[in-house]
Amino acid sequence: MLKPEAVDVAKFRPAIPGAVTTDVCVHQWDRVRQRLREEIGEESYTSWFARIELDRVGAGAVQLSVPTRFLKAWIQDHYLDRLSELWREENGITKVDLAVRTAVTRSLPLKAANAPRETLSERPAVATAPARPAAAAPSATQASADVGAGSPLDPRFTFETFVVGKSNTLAHAAARQVSEAVPGAAPLFNPLYLHAAVGLGKTHLLQAVAWAGAARGRRVVYLTAERFMYGFVAALKSHAAIAFKDALRSIDTLVIDDLQFLTGKNMQQEFCHTLNALMDAGRQVVVAADRPPAELDALDERVRSRLAGGLVVELATLEEDLRHQILKARSQVLAEQHRGFTVPTPVLEFLSRHVGTSGRDLDGALNKLLAVNKLTGEPVTLEMAEGAVKDLVRPCDPKRVRVDDILRVVAKHYNVSRADLLSQRRTANVVKPRQIAMYLAKTLTLRSLPEIGRRFGGRDHTTVLHAVRKIDGLIATDRALADEIETLKRLVAE
Incomplete structure (x- = not known):
């Protein structure tokens, strides 16, 4: 031949x-x-x-x-x-x-x-795989192929469709900088760590990084924490851990979403080794979670420290002007897809003021308007919108406060770390902020004294009760402290 x-x-x-x-x-x-x-x-x-x-x-x-x-x-x-x-x-x-x-x-x-x-199944695996038992070779190939394929990407989540406002400008700029780096260039921000509550654009930015990086010839793998764990467990079961590791460590950019769901000591150790290997080799790592590294209590301290050593950026709650821009952009997309569907400006302003604080809330409101319009033939007016989305409008509902929110605000206000608030340290610069945080947890949440004690480093409920009574007594006599407490309450509620 x-x-x-x-x-x-x-x-x-x-x-x-x-x-x-x-x-x-x-x-x-x-x-x-x-x-x-x-x-x-x-x-x-x-x-x-x-x-x-x-x-x-x-x-x-x-x-x-x-x-x-x-x-x-x-x-x-x-x-x-x-x-x-x-x-x-x-x-x-x-x-x-x-x-x-x-x-x-x-x-x-x-x-x-x-x-x-x-056929693909008939191609000789010995061309790339080291010598090993015949039964293990297909498993190793499959394990590395699965992790190399990554999690599915949504074609809508690109930089072109991401709406930028005051709350996400820095995160957007950093993600863009990372994605536009040429293959082989030393990373400027490594790792890039994005954190925010649900529906504020973390996944959109991460997938935009994956799309843009791949378009520039970079080898990019986007994985959710769940997919990472699944791939690692499958590789261990099939004796293909080496292939799994090699597949991850041979890429240019690793993008991990929802890191807060990464659990298990072995899993975290493997992620830490992968993180170190990629960064030491000059490869880019981008990570997203629902809170900053220091607050990921379930993660090993070494992982948190390595993540905090890069650029940590928060995507804040969407301001009203940005919500309006998002609604306008997404309503235009729906108008192109569904002939005759238009959302007047007064309706967009009403939704941006009264419907939720996340992109998903806004999507839900527009979908509700579209459903009513298409199923009943009623045009989209302000009166129609008020009735259609009334179950999504909760202007009087107070924000559900979490102990994590209180710890974050108090730690930032008094310039101490979250770890200090949860520690056994008894220095004056830590004790007072800790007691104030316990007081806020008791007055702003529905948690019991024992529950609050457990959240504050496993303390007894009597310690929490003492802190609450002490701060309560000081507020009655110290006007400056009372104003300070009110400021903290407002910051927690934002």
Whole structure:
């Protein structure tokens, strides 16, 4: 059988109709990609096709591959027919197969059509895997492929669709800086740690980093903490822990979402080792959680310390102006998708003032308006909106205060650490803030004295009662302290 690299392309005449040499395949693939780029535009092309690769061209069929199952599904749904047409115009190929790359398929060279055809499952794993029992090799490959594929990405979550306001400007700028770094460049902020309550844009920014980084040629893996834990446990069960670690540590950017759900000593140790390995090698790490590193009590202290050593940025509660901008942008998207659906400016202003404080609350309100409009035919007016979203409007409901909120506010106000408030230290600069925090926990939450004691480092309920009575007595005689307590209450309620 002729070897493609030894064949003169100008003199070659394939024995199989439609069969071509490797060099010709590559040139044809370049022309197909260029035509596709011209048709759909540079931005769409880099978002969806920057990481597609040509694996093999055969008689009447071409094999392409992408790094994630999500990309495979999206391209199959939207562009597979067009890819087939372009290949048919190039050399008569009528079928395009799309597969997800694994650790094995990435290492294999492009096959010429006159070589024996083989399925992905028949490709030899020994090309990349070290010698090991035959039963373990497929498991190792699968483990590394799963973690390499990452968690699914939402195509809506890009920098172009992220609405910037005062509460998220720094987080957006830092995420953009990280995503625009060229492959091989030393990270400026490492790790980048974003934290916020639910629905304030953490996941949107993290996925935007993944999309933008991949479009610039970086090897990016986006994982939820749950997916990280699942992959690690599966790798341990299949004796593929080394493949799991190698797959994570060979990337350019690791993005971890919802880190607060990372539990288990072994799991946290593995994450810490991975974090250290990537950062020591100059690779970028981006992490998000619902609170700052110091407040992730379930995490090992070494992990918290390493995370706090990078850039820690909070996405604050959405201000009213930003809520209005978000509502305007998302209502325009719905208007494009649903003919006849429009949301007047007075309705947008009403929703931004009275409906929730997170992006999910705003989405829920717009979806409610859309449902009423489409199902009843009633146009969207201020009167209609007031009735439709009345169950989402709670302007008089006080914020549910958490002990964590109180600890955060008190620690910041008195310039002490959260760990100090929970410790056994008895110095004056710690005792008073600790007693004030206990007092606020008793007056602003529904927790019992024993519950508060447990949250404050496992203290007895009598210690909490003493603190509450002492601060209560001081407030009656010390006007300055009383004003200070009121200020803290307002800060906690914000």
